Amino acid sequence: MEEKKKYLVNRVKTTKEVQNMMIEYYSGLQTAHQDGKFLAWTFGPIPFEIMRAMDIRFEHLESYGAYLAARSGQQRLKELSEADGYSNDVCSYARLTRGVAMLHERGETASIPNVLIVDLPDFLVAIRHCPLQGSVYDYQKRLLNKPGFCLDTMPIHSEEDYQESIRYMRRQLEEFIVFLEDLTKTKLNFDRLKEIMGYVKEGAVIRKRMLNLCKARPAPINTFDHFISLGPAHTQRGRKEAVEFWKRLEAEVEERVNNKVGVIENEKFRLYWHNLPIWFRVGRLSETLAKYGAVLVSASYTHEGFYAHEPEKIDPEDPLTSIAREESWLSWLSSDINQSAYLLQKEIEDYSIDGMIMCSHRTCQFVDVGEYDLADLITRKTGVPNVVIDADPTDPAFYSDAQTETRIQAFMETLESSKRRSAASLQK
Amino acid sequence: MEEVLSKFSAVVEHPYEKLNKRKEETGIKIVGCLPMYVPEEIIHAAGALPIVLQEGDEPITLGHSKIQSFFCGIVRSIVDLALKSNLDFLDAIVSPEIDLPINGLANILQTNMQIPVFRIYQPPFPEKSTSPDLLLREIKKCKSSLEGLTGQEITDERLRRSIEIYNKNRSLLREMYEMRKNKPGILSSVQVRSIVMASMLMLKEEHNQLMENLLSKLKNKNPASKNKVNLVLSGSVCEAPPIDMLNMLEEAGAVIVNDDLYTGARYFCADVKVGNGSLLDAIVKRQLTWPIPCPTKIDEGIDWGDYLIDLVKSSKARGVIHLVVKYCQPHEMYYPYLSKRLAKAGIPDLKLEFEHETISMGSTKTRIQAFMEMIKKR
Numbered sequence: 011m012e013e014k015k016k017y018l019v020n021r022v023k024t025t026k027e028v029q030n031m032m033i034e035y036y037s038g039l040q041t042a043h044q045d046g047k048f049l050a051w052t053f054g055p056i057p058f059e060i061m062r063a064m065d066i067r068f069e070h071l072e073s074y075g076a077y078l079a080a081r082s083g084q085q086r087l088k089e090l091s092e093a094d095g096y097s098n099d100v101c102s103y104a105r106l107t108r109g110v111a112m113l114h115e116r117g118e119t120a121s122i123p124n125v126l127i128v129d130l131p132d133f134l135v136a137i138r139h140c141p142l143q144g145s146v147y148d149y150q151k152r153l154l155n156k157p158g159f160c161l162d163t164m165p166i167h168s169e170e171d172y173q174e175s176i177r178y179m180r181r182q183l184e185e186f187i188v189f190l191e192d193l194t195k196t197k198l199n200f201d202r203l204k205e206i207m208g209y210v211k212e213g214a215v216i217r218k219r220m221l222n223l224c225k226a227r228p229a230p231i232n233t234f235d236h237f238i239s240l241g242p243a244h245t246q247r248g249r250k251e252a253v254e255f256w257k258r259l260e261a262e263v264e265e266r267v268n269n270k271v272g273v274i275e276n277e278k279f280r281l282y283w284h285n286l287p288i289w290f291r292v293g294r295l296s297e298t299l300a301k302y303g304a305v306l307v308s309a310s311y312t313h314e315g316f317y318a319h320e321p322e323k324i325d326p327e328d329p330l331t332s333i334a335r336e337e338s339w340l341s342w343l344s345s346d347i348n349q350s351a352y353l354l355q356k357e358i359e360d361y362s363i364d365g366m367i368m369c370s371h372r373t374c375q376f377v378d379v380g381e382y383d384l385a386d387l388i389t390r391k392t393g394v395p396n397v398v399i400d401a402d403p404t405d406p407a408f409y410s411d412a413q414t415e416t417r418i419q420a421f422m423e424t425l426e427s428s429k430r431r432s433a434a435s436l437q438k
Numbered sequence: 439m440e441e442v443l444s445k446f447s448a449v450v451e452h453p454y455e456k457l458n459k460r461k462e463e464t465g466i467k468i469v470g471c472l473p474m475y476v477p478e479e480i481i482h483a484a485g486a487l488p489i490v491l492q493e494g495d496e497p498i499t500l501g502h503s504k505i506q507s508f509f510c511g512i513v514r515s516i517v518d519l520a521l522k523s524n525l526d527f528l529d530a531i532v533s534p535e536i537d538l539p540i541n542g543l544a545n546i547l548q549t550n551m552q553i554p555v556f557r558i559y560q561p562p563f564p565e566k567s568t569s570p571d572l573l574l575r576e577i578k579k580c581k582s583s584l585e586g587l588t589g590q591e592i593t594d595e596r597l598r599r600s601i602e603i604y605n606k607n608r609s610l611l612r613e614m615y616e617m618r619k620n621k622p623g624i625l626s627s628v629q630v631r632s633i634v635m636a637s638m639l640m641l642k643e644e645h646n647q648l649m650e651n652l653l654s655k656l657k658n659k660n661p662a663s664k665n666k667v668n669l670v671l672s673g674s675v676c677e678a679p680p681i682d683m684l685n686m687l688e689e690a691g692a693v694i695v696n697d698d699l700y701t702g703a704r705y706f707c708a709d710v711k712v713g714n715g716s717l718l719d720a721i722v723k724r725q726l727t728w729p730i731p732c733p734t735k736i737d738e739g740i741d742w743g744d745y746l747i748d749l750v751k752s753s754k755a756r757g758v759i760h761l762v763v764k765y766c767q768p769h770e771m772y773y774p775y776l777s778k779r780l781a782k783a784g785i786p787d788l789k790l791e792f793e794h795e796t797i798s799m800g801s802t803k804t805r806i807q808a809f810m811e812m813i814k815k816r
Contacts, residue, residue, distance in 0.1 A: 095774030097791075099508065099765050141538050141734060144562055145771045148736045152743075152775060160736055164559050164572065165535050174575065181568050347545045370506055375767060379542025382504050383549045 018300035020273055022266070024259040025235045031255070032077055032241045036126045042067045043129050048194055051107070051128075051150070053136035054143040055315065055340060056161065057183065057333045059210060059248045061135070063203040064190055068135070069128045071146070073244045075103040079289040079404035083125035087113070088405065102373045102405040104146040111154060133193060134158035139340055140376035159189045163337055165345035172338055179334035206248035207326040213247065214321035216256040221318065223263045224307045225361055228272025229280065230263045233306035234296040235273075237287040243316040278303030279425050280362055282354070284310050284384070285369040285377045288401045288409060298415055302422040308361045314343055314353060347380050351387050358392050365425050366396040372408035395428060397421035439655040443629055445648055449636040453492060454519070457639070458527040467529040467588050472543060473512065473676035474700050475560060475728065476534045477721050479710065480581050482642065483600040485590040486529065490638035493677055494519045498794060504546055510765045511794025512677045513539045520551050528553055530587050532580060535559040537734045537768060540676070556583045562735040564726040573722045581718070597717045601710045607642045608706035610649035614656065615703060619695050619753050622668055623661030627684040627694040634701050635678055667757070667813050670750050671697035672776070674761035675733065675769050680792050686803055687759065690810045696753035698745070699761070704730045733768035742772060743779030750785050757786040757813050764793035786813055
């Protein structure tokens, strides 16, 4: 009998639900679309709440890209987009989306085993946090010849900019609602939106508490599990079922904290992950780190986005301002190095971080630019060392297991010696 | 004619050394504009010299410590120039915040240089009702920062005068482009590149004088050779086209009759139209209605494919060369669309990619020759 593989990481059980949730979500999109519901392709963290309130179905480019990447479904799609003239330097999410459209053009949507290819959309929606998401939206819209709406975010460098951005976003949201109403010939039910925003708040408050539980030693859950649960954080946000999911997850994590059960045994190093996940290596990296007694306890992506910033301030009675605040917050994080540095430093203190993994994503310039300055700044200020690993969110062509694992090994030695040094200085 | 042309090329050769010297001699404040679309008139009206920062020709060394190798050449090169203290003559930087590598570049310069960085966020949607208000706020903010920098209030009178000087410069450059279109080969594409780049690097009053001189000479000039293949250059967005590539095209029998490049028509295509309203509103309007489509904007009202097809037709060109900067994702994103549109319209096109460090000369030359043969046989 084949011996069952033994994993070093003791994953929480609740996040194992995510896989089915996502499969159900994508197949649900198809059935609803076939039943006459509107389907939108969306780019960036758009305000799904408004679309949900209008019973519009949405495919979310990044979640879908992650879904495809995690299923090795991406190769064929990328080949198609490259055959269509795309350089492989272009954002890998964008190439996947183009590939999906091309499968439809060729009538080959059933050609990739175990991967659900979403229908072509009735319209497109984007938010230009990453300016390229605006370009992806614009070229797809021109190629597919469909209507669309793109929200803009402004770069933010001060509290004054932040307030301006909230006003700017709010005005655009009002125009977005008019666009959706005209297109679907349905009026937005504002009470429904308030109800959805109530669930967003409830879910976000629980999620935030659950994230905070990772301050405990040993860490009860690692950030790789948080990455996996971002699928529902995007696509299920504002649903009662999502709130129930976060409750179950929180209860499981809390129980581990109470019983001092760690996600790995013999936790030695607590790490921070900067940047997007490498979707096709989440599991393997988690195990690699565990070999050295290292656990990821926090990440910029999971701990700042998805209403993780001051969720208690979400006001369901004023959904548009709440959405505008969240979108502006995300923009502040991505446009201003001082703000990112301030938050990262705080995470380092709150989560007792020993080292930072800075992931440099080959086709995702948005999250890469300025990363070296940020790493230098933080290491200088806090003494916490960092390692840069080269990867891509969804394209394995830009990733090497051997190279990454060698770098991680060297980094672990650095952490080991810095621990020894600080222990020695304490003895003195 | 050669004399005036050599003045333009002198400006663009090792420009930073010359600007440094100029600053030492005159004490003028120099403000570096990141590409593209900074409304330079405002900087000029504040009594400073605005220049559009250009890619250097040195290999990147120190820059690697601050930015990954998969960013476009101009961004990496400017970081490198800054770290090597070649940009120390600058008093401030204005960033147009059009695109993420450019916004990121502004952040890197702010972190690593001891000078202020002023930002003008340019909403990418010309047609949205929310865009003018935001852009006006951004321009006002930058205006007051510039006044603080130079100590010179930007009065309406000063701004009006700067707008006039800039509009005149644009109109002279457009006149040169008209002449080139009507008498293909009257200027080589490298000469045109120097003339436009010089405008980005010197006081517009001085450039205007040189332009008037040049145009008076060009009027009587006829192109040296005929039977060339007329082509349009497209793309190359923030960066200037590489000289070697331009020479290679012309050696293979091409003559460039028009372009949509930033170091080209894109730079001078849009005047500030002063009417009865405020001057700043006029600038906002110009910024939002740039007539040449841009991959960093989302302009539902215009289409780059349509624009290129019209440009080819109105310039009597027979094909398009896409000059694509490696890692310029916005441009790379649109290239397949442009190529498809041109193919549908029966216009041959060729994509030539280049990066800061290398151009694969051998294969580029072969591809250009094959493309030219193909066009000639049509």
